[in-house]
Amino acid sequence: MEKIKTTLLNILGLGKIETQKVKISKSLICGITLSLISYNNANAQLTATGQIRTRTEMRAGQGTLQKLSDNHALFTSQRSRLNLGFTGYRFKVFTALQDVRVWGQDASSINRTTTEANNGVMLHEAWAEVMLNDTISSIQNLSLKVGRQEIAYDDQKVLGGLDWLQQGRRHDAIVLKFANKGWIADVGAAFNQNKELPAGTVYNGIPTAYGAGTNGIGTMYKSFQYAYIDKKFFFGDLSFLYFKDDFNKYTSVTSGVPAVTTITSGTGVWSRNTTGIYFNTTIKRKLNLTGSAYYQGGHDKDGRSIKANLASITSTLQVGRKLFVGPGVDYLSGDDGTKTVTASSDNNRFDPLYGTPHKFWGGMDYFYAASGFGKQGLLNYFFKAKYNMKDNLTFLLEVHGFEAANKLSNGTGGTRDSYLGTELDFIVKYNLTKMVNFEAGYSIMKATNSMASAQVKNVTTPDLSPQFAYVTLNIKPNFLAKK
Structure with a gap:
């Protein structure tokens, strides 16, 4: 004392x-x-929040066309998250532990000798951010963020958290962050290894749990480096993104009788470069315009030279106090379906990197999600409407017209009609409280024979009117909030 x-x-x-x-x-x-x-x-702040999100889904051709004779799928999945954060003097730390499972995939009582094959527990985020500028600095923010983290920018078309998926998306990375007087500038990098190694940096890129990338790519990057710059103006904001992801090189050798293909990882990487801009502007407080344009070059994960591009524009007009409507169009380049793809041929198929396909290309996830749809590119004509009936009740309606951006082969030397189908998405959102909300959705697709063709998806006697419906309960408690 x-x-x-x-x-x-x-x-x-x-x-x-x-x-x-x-x-x-x-x-x-x-x-x-x-x-x-x-x-x-x-001067220190502790946060403790959580999430229980259950989603019951009825799938009747969602994600991929199914046969007319196939039965519908019905299941409930659940995301359970515990988020802990702490802010101290010149640093922040945050962790998000999550468990993702389908109801019933685990036994209700597990024998001690049983090996759990469906382990959905994972560390979604775990990062620390160190403030490099002190409290008297004229710079708003200069910090270094290190660890497992979500990386999302702009409308999340090419880099996003992919929150629709129960498991979400995260990266093990380091990001230098700068913000001052309307400017934002981030520089980030990642370098992956399968495990601790005594020598070498060979990386097979095969994840142990969930699929990697978008568009059914199935392979994780070996490393990435990126730069993002955003400037806020009086009329909106304009941003620039450069993103380079690298894939471990490999060789494929077929030999023996019967023939066996052996894949051997080698040294070096194939690098893919994506460069583009995004803008967001509001005209006379009633009309909002967002758009983006990206070019993709370098080499894909198989070593093919890439020459691909994306262009998008979306309009939203406020009609009265509660109604928002607007058309838009997306263009993503693709391969010519009438030509044979070889190791030396160019890849003209734009891959939307690590974005959020569900948000843009239909609620049924046919394009740039987990399947191979979209290899001939995509033209997406859409019209969206949002009606805020009450402060806690919202209705959303989307109509999409999907068309291949390149030629589709009919298998006999000719071409097929490029129109793939029309999709209708209807969503209702209701907030019971600030922490408890419900969401329900229904989607139906009127597909064409071109969509069911061998060039797009080979299904005998396909169901050309697939449907999808879901109901979600989302509870996000704040454990330290005052009553």
């Missing part, structure tokens, strides 16, 4: 007075100590 008293007296400049035998009561010392502790706690 005497040491604490002496220290506090020195801090308060009362050391000399104490030497003059001024008595300080123990209660005063304790009060000052508690005040200092309270001051320190006020």
Whole structure:
């Protein structure tokens, strides 16, 4: 107690007075100590939140066309997350532990000798951010964010958190972040290994749990480097993105009788470069326009030279206080379906990297999600409407017309009609409270024979009117919130 008293007296400049035998009561010392502790706690912040999200889905051809004789699928999946964050002096830390499972995939009572094959527990995020500028700096923010984290920019067309998927998307990366006077500039990098190695950096790119990438790519990048710059203007904002992802080189050798193909990972990488801009502007407070244009070059994961591009524009007009409507169009280049693809032929198929396909190309996830649809590119003509009936009740309607952006082969030397189908998506969102909300959706596709062709998806006697429906309960508690 005497040491604490002496220290506090020195801090308060009362050391000399104490030497003059001024008595300080123990209660005063304790009060000052508690005040200092309270001051320190006020400058640090602990957050503890969670999420329970259940989604019951009825699939009747969602994601891929099925046969007329196939039965519908019905299941419930659940995401359970626990998020813990702490902000201290010049640093932040955050972790998100999640479990993703389908109801019933695990036994209700597990024998001790049973090996759990459906382990959905994973660390979704775990990062630390260190503030490099002090409190008196004129720069708004200069920080270094290190660890497992979501990386999302702009409308999340090419880089996004993919929140629709129960498991989401995250990256093990390091990002240098800058923000000041309307400018944002991030520079990031990642470098992957399968495990600790005594030598070498060979990476097979095969994840142990969920599929990697978009468009059914199935292979993780070996590394990536990117730069993102955004500037906010009085009319909106404009951003630039350069993203390079690298894939470990490999060789494929076929030999023996019967023939066996052996794939051997080698040294070096094939690098893919994606460069583009995004804009978001509002005209006279009623009309919002967003658009983007990207070019993709370099080499794909199989070493083919890439020459591909994406262009998109979306309009949203506010009609009255509650209704928002607007058309838009997306163009993603693709391969010519009438030509044979070889190792030396160019790849003209734009891959939307690590974005959020569900948000843009239909709720049934036919394009640029997990399947091979879209290899001939895509033209997506769409019209969207949102009606806010109440503060806590919203209706959304989307109509999509899908067309291949390149030629489709009919298998006999000719071409097929490029139109693939029309999709209707209807969604209802209702917020019971700030932490409890419901969402329900229904989608139906009127597919064409071209969509069911061998060039797009080879299905005998396909169901050309696939449907999809879901109901979601989403609870996101804040454990430290005041009542």
